[in-house]
Amino acid sequence: MSLYPTDLSPQNTAEEQQTGEPQKLSSAPPALEVDGIHLAFRKKRSLLPVLQDVSLTVKPGEFVSLVGPSGSGKSTLFHIIGGLLKPQQGHIRMHGQDVTGERGHISYMPQQPALFPWRTTLDNVLLGQENAPRNHTAAHSQYASERERREEARQWLEQVGLGPFAKAYPHTLSGGMQQRAAFLRALLSPQELMLLDEPFSALDALTRAEMQQWLLRIWERNRRSVLFITHSIEEALLLSDRIYVLSARPASVVHVVDVPFPRPRREEITLDPRFNEWKRTMTDWMRQERCRLDGGMEEHTESARKSPTNNGADQYE
Incomplete structure (x- = not known):
C-alpha cells in the first residue's frame, strides 16, 4: 500500500521540493536513533505490552513528529529516550553513542x-x-x-x-x-536534542495557532533537532520534516510520512489542497488505529478478569 495520497507521490512533489530550501546530505550520525524498542508493564494480574519494536530516527537539525492514538505509548517512549525508563529490548543512540537508560542527554518541554x-x-x-x-x-x-x-x-x-x-x-x-x-x-x-511533549495542547485554538507560527519562526532560525508529540495532524504537517504514525497499543510504527512541503512554511500552507489531502489520509489512519485501541482495551479488561492473581508487587516487565 502506498503511503502517498492521490497526486502526492514523490514524483509529483519533486518540483515543489526543488523550490524550497535544498536538502543537505550529511554523513554525520543521527541526532537520535530509537532502535527496536520493546516495553511492557506488569500491572497486578496482567502484562500490558506498551511498545513493540519501535524504531525511528531524527537527523541533525530535523523536526520530526510522533502521532498516534491516546494511550498508545508516545509519552512512555519519551521517558525511555530521556533515560527515565529502560526498555526490555532495543537501544537509544544519540550521535552514534548508546545512551540507553542514561539521563541528561535531552532538553525537554512538557505539556504544561x-x-x-x-x-x-x-x-x-x-x-x-x-x-x-x-x-x-x-x-x-x-x-x-x-x-x-x-x-x-x-x-x-x-x-x-x-x-x-x-x-x-x-x-x-x-x-x-x-x-x-x-x-x-x-x-x-x-543538549542538542529537544523533546516537545504536546506543548500547545492546553492552549485555546487562536493562541495555539499563534504559537505554531512562533515556533516555526524560532526553529527555522536555529534548526535544533526536535522530536515532537502531537495529537493534531494539521500541526504535525505544518511543523515537521517527517512524521511517524504509531499504531494502537502495543505501539509500533505503521506509517512514515516525509512531509513534501518546502520551507519556510507559513499558515497559508494549510489551505493547499494537497495539504488537506494529506490531512484526510492521515486522519483515516488514526481512526483505524483508534478503533483497534478501543477494541483492544475491551479484550484486555476481559483477560484481566480471567487471569490468575500475581502475588508480586507492581513492576516494570
Missing part, C-alpha cells in the same frame, strides 16, 4: 509550562542551563559565566516578546507567554 512560581521569567528560562550535566555545560563556551548566560537569556526574551516580563512571575503571564518561556528554557539548555 511547569514554571516555578517563585522564580522570575528570566530565572525560569535559565533553569535548564543550571541543571545541565557538567559535560554538556563545559562543551558550550558561551555559557562560561552566569553574567553571560543571563545576558543571552535576556536577548532571547526580547526576541520572543518577553523582554518587558523578564522580572515578572509566572502567575502574571498569559498561557501563551508561559509556553514561550518554557520553550526558551528548553532551547537554551545545552
